Amino acid sequence: MQNSKFLSALFAAGITFVLACLMIGVKLDTEGTELAVTGATAEQWTWIGLGIGLVFLSQLFSNQIDAFFGKLPKPKLGGLLPEEKKRAALKPWLLAALIVGMLVWPFMVSRGAVDLATLTLIYIMLGLGLNIVVGLAGLLDLGFVAFYAVGAYTYALLSMYFGLSFWMCLPISAGLAALFGFLLGFPVLRLRGDYLAIVTLGFGEIIRILLNNWTELTNGPSGISGIPKPTLFGLEFTRRAKEEGAQTFHDFMGISYSSSYKVIFLYLIAVLLVIFVIYLINRLMRMPIGRAWEALREDEIACRSLGLNRTTIKLSAFTLGASTAGFAGSFFAARQGFISPESFIFIESAIILAIVVLGGMGSQIGVILAAIVMTILPELAREFAEYRMLLFGLLMVVMMRWRPEGLVPMKRPHLELKS
């Protein structure tokens, strides 16, 4: 037994060597017109050696390691929370405190922090939208960024060509993204999950290619700039009003101009949008349609036998998710003031998916926490920026292997009979 363990560890180490030697061990370089191969530095080889040693030892002692981790006591988070009844009484107060805190907080911190918080809120919105599709309805959508792009371009184009305001475009963007979701979903939602994944992936690419090449409409790869910022009942957040006779925010309030008002205003809009989305989804989850989403995710055949129309159910989830992305997209366009197809590549979809997976599919609190972690961590660890996507990929594999239910697993509101 010990012998075969040793052999398998040796095998794993050998595999690691094969995997590493030609990819990390040598590097392709262009010298003039010739392609040349350079060996890695001694330091890199040391790292490869360390990696191989690590794989070898972890395979050799895998039983002991498993036993060690099995013995570790699992932290009981449940014990930290107050009892069910108390929690129910406490909940509205906590929520109110949280919302007030979120509204007051930006006036006390720096502009950069508020800006980062706004970005986080956009990702929270996207995560919540994808959570309906992937987490609740169990449909793997890899082209979610396409709806985000539709929302962003809807606002940008409508304001450029027709001069429509942000508040007008917000529902239009959501509606148009929903329409795209409907049109795409209608043919493909009859298919099995993995086909859907690929078709949505292809759809995301199609949208990006169209945005890139339809130069007359979208200005192609150079993007659209000068997208107007949202206004507060017609009050602009600029130093001087764009049009004659229009009033700016600081004139109206009688205070001196500061550029941070605009940042805080955008942040507050994002907070309101996120609260709206959370409220909407929370209501929907308790409605029959929300229950049907989850039932369909669990067992499609059983659902159909019970007379549920799977196309309607899937389509509603898909459309709703898309409209949330459209919402986030038009806000994104307003915040950035500039959009180009570069912002809507597959990696964005992957990041949003990673947020949903990390947080726990279906769990709203989990998704919110994961979005916060995923946007703030890269900011804190800027020197590791190049490893960001590598770690995202690794994280997805690791999470699926050890904790597929996510950091904060979803809990359905339920009743328990106590004997």
Place this chain on the structure above:
Amino acid sequence: MTETLLYLIQQLINGLTIGSTYALIAIGYTMVYGIIGMINFAHGEIYMIGSYVTFIVIAGLLGMGMVSLPIILIIALVVAVFIASTYGWTVERVAYRPLRGSNRLIPLISAIGMSIFLQNYVVLAQGSRDVALPPQITGGWTFGDPAVFEVSFSYMQALIWGATFVTMTALTLFISRSRMGRACRACSEDLGMTNLLGIDTNRTIALTFIIGAALAAVAGLLLGLYYGVVNPFVGFIAGLKAFTAAVLGGIGSIPGAVLGGLVLGVTEALTSAYFPSEYKDVVSFGLLVLILLFRPSGLLGKPEVEKV
């Protein structure tokens, strides 16, 4: 012969060349899907790694002063197939085997994670810029009237056709004649029953991933030499195309994958010949949606029946 006809013939030659490499990659998807009913999302990255290894070996051997091109190519082929197979095996071992039997979504997500991981691993190890290899195989045959339009069929294209044909024949023989091929077919019929009959299904599934990866590496070598450039992001789009080809032909069916690859290649060549070439990806994904809409089981596939 008229110019239009000669132009069409040229496009068909180009299309079949690209299509046969799509077919090679698509076989990997279709075989894995046939056995475990899942899409191997990291397959495109394996193809990309195959291309990189080819470039590394060729550049290394040329740098060492080796001149005989056939020997260089054979060494590159062997090394690329070996390394890519190891990657394929590792993907199965890390991202699929521990998750077998769980919810369908879970292995899919871990495979996407694996794909992102591999892509960025190559970006970190080799840089994200294009790496260009000067053309190794030059020249070709031309026919047609030089005054009207000259159709060219390069040696490189001939090599791609030949290599694809040989690989396909070898695979067909392996699947239909050998003991392991029989095990593969048995597994795709009924995994549980095959296990009961004393066949090591874990090993068979690993073997399928290895075969798929080896074919992807062959495609990586051929397309790498054909285009002469490689970057860490080629795997994504090639994987998507090959998957389209597999679905087009009917996923799970090997002849279907070949047919789908060829049809897709020709469609793309014709699209970029008569329309702006940026839209060729749009057309091929549009084709995928249409196929799924009207014939979800593909050209040669059997309709799936869901059972409780």
